[in-house]
Amino acid sequence: MNKKDLEIQNIHLLWLLMEFAIHRYLMANTNGRLNGHEKAEQHINMCAIFLAYKKLCSINKARNDDDWIKIHNDTQLLTDNLDKEIGFPINETPEDYEYLARKFFIRFIELAEKSYSS
Numbered sequence: 001m002n003k004k005d006l007e008i009q010n011i012h013l014l015w016l017l018m019e020f021a022i023h024r025y026l027m028a029n030t031n032g033r034l035n036g037h038e039k040a041e042q043h044i045n046m047c048a049i050f051l052a053y054k055k056l057c058s059i060n061k062a063r064n065d066d067d068w069i070k071i072h073n074d075t076q077l078l079t080d081n082l083d084k085e086i087g088f089p090i091n092e093t094p095e096d097y098e099y100l101a102r103k104f105f106i107r108f109i110e111l112a113e114k115s116y117s118s
Helices: 003-028 036-055 058-065 067-079 082-085 097-116
Strands: none
Touching: 003 036, 003 058, 003 097, 036 058, 036 067, 067 082, 067 097, 082 097
C-alpha cells in the first residue's frame, strides 16, 4: 500500500470515528432542536477524537490532555459560524445532514490540523 492510499484510509477511519458526533452536533444546532449541552459535549468529543488520532492514545486520555482545549478553541471558527462555514441553515431544518456533515468534517479537520501543528 502506498502512502497516499494509507492517508485516505486514515482520514476515512477518522470520519468513521467522528461521524456520529458530527451528526449529533448538527442536530443540536437545528432550529427547534437547539441544545447547548449537546453541542458542547459533541464539540469536546470531536476534539478528543482528533487528538487521540494524532497522539495515538485513547479518546478518554485525549479528553484529559491539555492540548484538546487549543483544538476546541481553534475549531470554534467553524462551530460559531456554521451558516457561513458550511452553509448550515440557521432558521430551518437542513434537508441533507449527510452532505453538511461531510463539509463540517473537512473544515473541522483543516482547522484542527492547523491548530495541532502550531
